Amino acid sequence: MNGKTRREKERVARRKQILAAARVVFSRKGYHHSTLEEIARKAQLGKGTTYWYFSGKAELFLAVLEGVIDEQLLKVKQAASEKADCRSRIEGIAREQLEHFAKNQFLTRILSSEVVFKTQEMKRRMKRSIDERYAVYTELVEDVLREGISRREIRRVDVKKMSHVLLSVLHSLVYYWHIKEIKPRPAEDARMVCDLVFEGLER
Amino acid sequence: MNGKTRREKERVARRKQILAAARVVFSRKGYHHSTLEEIARKAQLGKGTTYWYFSGKAELFLAVLEGVIDEQLLKVKQAASEKADCRSRIEGIAREQLEHFAKNQFLTRILSSEVVFKTQEMKRRMKRSIDERYAVYTELVEDVLREGISRREIRRVDVKKMSHVLLSVLHSLVYYWHIKEIKPRPAEDARMVCDLVFEGLER
Amino acid sequence: MNGKTRREKERVARRKQILAAARVVFSRKGYHHSTLEEIARKAQLGKGTTYWYFSGKAELFLAVLEGVIDEQLLKVKQAASEKADCRSRIEGIAREQLEHFAKNQFLTRILSSEVVFKTQEMKRRMKRSIDERYAVYTELVEDVLREGISRREIRRVDVKKMSHVLLSVLHSLVYYWHIKEIKPRPAEDARMVCDLVFEGLER
Amino acid sequence: MNGKTRREKERVARRKQILAAARVVFSRKGYHHSTLEEIARKAQLGKGTTYWYFSGKAELFLAVLEGVIDEQLLKVKQAASEKADCRSRIEGIAREQLEHFAKNQFLTRILSSEVVFKTQEMKRRMKRSIDERYAVYTELVEDVLREGISRREIRRVDVKKMSHVLLSVLHSLVYYWHIKEIKPRPAEDARMVCDLVFEGLER
DNA sequence: TATGAATGAGGTTTCATTCAT
DNA sequence: AATGAATGAAACCTCATTCAT
Incomplete structure (x- = not known):
């Protein structure tokens, strides 16, 4: 043994x-x-x-990608399960995510866009792999939003789309950091995103 | 002659x-x-x-990229110069942009992330080329926002950051379409983004 | 007309x-x-x-080569026809040649060795072209040497071989100038070569 | 082990x-x-x-060249260290060299003239590589000549220049063999060169 | 005649993958 | 199991030559 x-x-x-x-x-x-x-x-x-x-370079890349996303999911899960109001928890999720992005900046960008694989087979595998994890993520956010709605902390919105938009905004901040060569400030940016998403521009 | x-x-x-x-x-x-x-x-x-x-593959790629962005800028400029209130113009910009993204989906994704060049020289050239165009774009949006603020249509915000966030959200929708294999609906999505950005989640 | x-x-x-x-x-x-x-x-x-x-690059190269050699032959002919003793005329020939080499240094080196042509056909043409001119040159030197022998100014030697050796020494000086990065001194070097060839090392 | x-x-x-x-x-x-x-x-x-x-074609070529010259140097060293009078040793060196040239005729010609490299970097490396070996060679000959002078076997000459001229003559014989399509006869030609160099043409 | 544009054969180099040890 | 050496497909790029105008 x-x-x-x-x-x-x-x-x-x-x-x-x-x-x-x-x-x-x-x-x-x-x-x-x-x-x-x-x-x-x-x-x-x-x-x-x-x-x-x-089994090869492609497989290795996929494994790296999955590892990175899984680490991130773990942290996001913790942030989502905090006992707090909806907005605080969303801000917590955003902060965790931005911190993780900051650490894996370039990889995150590859993930979102580089056309990595040539064969349809591998493309499909990569998509499936990301999709599965992505689903877990959005569900977490959706739950938080749904709870917020039922508690009347936020107004009724399409939680599916909104959970994605949230991820999108965060995701794209990485791109912003990159092209502006800005030192990432996860906490600060998380707050800004929340302010925008919760309070809107009007008035 | x-x-x-x-x-x-x-x-x-x-x-x-x-x-x-x-x-x-x-x-x-x-x-x-x-x-x-x-x-x-x-x-x-x-x-x-x-x-x-x-002069080579890299140069050709850069030219394609510049062409795509320039086409987009043209449309965005038109949308920005409409006579209308702030929110309508922002929605117009968003719609134009999403339409353009929809047509050049994959290229847009390469633009935002694929690590294309090996030499520092070419990386710098690509960055400069994109930056210049990007600056024109954000200035357009900033102007619209600033005008909205002075007209008291929207509250005081960091127009620089906000103009980027807006682009980011749009940009990332492309990613969303891609991974969800959704048929792009530029008009509809532009409205949703505006709703979010202007009204926020709260209440 | x-x-x-x-x-x-x-x-x-x-x-x-x-x-x-x-x-x-x-x-x-x-x-x-x-x-x-x-x-x-x-x-x-x-x-x-x-x-x-x-008709092409090869032909052009050949024409250049022939031109260079012909110019040189002309000067050598003049030097060979001077009224003077054998040694002076040989020195004159040497000087003319070195001056010409100095002006066409790199080309001379290509001439002597670069494997220029791929087809047997062109190689043969190049060889023939050079041979013809080379023959004229060595005959000139041979005549001067033969006359020197008949006038008892120099001892009996194989004039054919000797005329070639003379060209060889001159030719190789170009190589020497090149690898030592020496400023060519045609007159001085012509004298040195003559000293060697006429007086030898012994005693 | x-x-x-x-x-x-x-x-x-x-x-x-x-x-x-x-x-x-x-x-x-x-x-x-x-x-x-x-x-x-x-x-x-x-x-x-x-x-x-x-690391590439250029590097490979350089290695071949160095190998050829080093083999030659080895033989020349042996010939130079023979116990004999100056003239015999010089003849020995000449014979060894001509034998080697005969075996590597074409390569020797490339060495002396083909413009091989395009980059300044590689040109310099080739020059340095050849120069170093060339220096060893001429020193060997210079030593033999100097000893000959001190033993009064030959008259006072510029040993530096003379050692080069000797190499030159030998070198150029390769060219002679080539254009005349003569079967190389190293021993015989070595003797001829020595006769010329030691006895001169006069008398 | 003169020419700039078009062509594609031919060369070098990189690198994922395989394999013998 | 571990490895470094071997392999060759694939890609970029150059440039002599051809050709339509």
Whole structure:
């Protein structure tokens, strides 16, 4: 039982090692300019070794992506489950998300747009993988909004669309930080977004 | 006068021909999966001919990008100059923009995120090129907002940030359409965004 | 008679113009790194025009080469026909040659070695062209040496080989100038070569 | 100890294999008409493999060149260190050199003249590489000459220039062999050159 | 005649993936 | 399991030559 477990543990450790290295490299250079050579070197492993853990570059990229999103989901879940009024919880979610985006800025941008895969097969897999996680996320936000509506803290809105719009605004702030070369300020920006979304422009 | 003009005209026509083909291919496949071979074939020209008009793949891509943004700017300008109240004009801008995004969906996504260039030199050129156009765009929106403030149609806000947030929301809707595989409805979505932005969630 | 002659003259002038430009470019960059584009531009003509005068790059190169050698032969002939003793005339020939080499340094080096042509056909033509001119040159030197022998100014030697060796030494000085980045001193070097060849090292 | 050495040995062997193939191809076709495709095929390796050992065509060429010169230097050193009088040793050096030239005729010609590299960087590297080796060579000859002078076997001459002239004469004989399509006779030609250089033409 | 535009063969290089050890 | 070496498809780019005007 011990020998096998040891092996098992080592395998998991190696996987993490590779994923960590890959995350850094993909983040810095985007998918196409990253090479397995560099990733393997950074993970202090031979190039061939990565193929024992991931069936190829595409698979590895997908795994990195899923890891990044899962980490984020975890934090967002915590923020959503806080005992507080609707607005505070939304602001909390926004803050967590922006913090996470700030840490994984470039990767987030790849996620949202780089045309990574050539084969339809992989494109579909990537889409499915992101969709699943995205659904979990929007459900969380929807629940918070729904509760807010039932508590009469906010007015009746299409919670589906609104939950997405919220994510969108946050998401696009990353782009703003990037093109304006601004140092990200997650807390501050989270508040601003909430002010806008809750109070609107009028009056 | 005619001989020279003829040549001149043909040159311009060819340029457009190549740009059109490139726009289609880049849109469909992203930067890295597009090949000059295919672009040239689609433009019904020899591979080498593209080099007569653009110094390389990178340059061609940049030209396509600039073309797309410029077209968009033109429409947004028209919408911004309408005689109407602040909210209607913002909604008009939003609608134009979403319509344009819908037509150039994939390209817009490349624009916002694909890590296209390897050399620092080209990255800088792309950034500068986008920044310049982006600045024109936000100024337009800022003016509309400022006027709205002075006319007391909307409350005092940071017009700079707000104009960006607006673009961001629109921009990110493209992403939403994409991952949800939704048929874009520019007019409807423009209204929704305006409702959110002007009225807020509260009450 | 006049119309035709005018045409004729213009043709010849254009040819010279192209040859002059080509000589400069080939000299600076060697055969393979020279482009017809650059040559035509330097000759202030369209790229296509060169094809009216030379059937292609190879032909043009050959013509340049022949021109350079012919100029040199002319000067060497003059030096060889001077009324003077054998040694003075040889020194004169050497000086003329070195001066010419100095002016056409890089071209001389291409001449002697660059593998210019790919087809056997062109290689043969180049060889024949050079051989013919080379033969004229060595005959000149041989005559001077033979006369020197008959006048008992120098000892009996294989004049054929010796005439070549003389050319060789001169030729290789160009290489020496080049790798040592020395400013050519034709007169001085001609004297040195003569000293060596006539007096030898011994005693 | 064995495992590592095995790898090491194989690497060295492959390098030699590639260098050998490259030497043959470069010799036959010159730098520009040689393709990595052909070199790899001749080395019975894949095209990409050469890049594992040499960073590119230019680098490979430089390595071939250095190899050829180094082999030659080795032989010349041996000839220079013979116990004998100055003239015999010079003749020995000349013979060795001519033999080597005969074997690497075409490559020697590329070396001396083909404009191989386009970038200033590579030109400089090639120059430096050749210069270093050339310096070793001329020093050897200079030493022999200096000793000859001090032993009063030859008269006082500029040993620096003379050592170069000697190399030049030898070098240019390769050219002679080539254009006259003569079968090289290293021993005989070495003697002739010595006769000329030591006895001179006079008397 | 003169030319600028068009062409595509041909070359170099990169790198994901495979494989023998 | 781990690896470094091997592979070759694929892509970009250059430029001699052709050609319509």
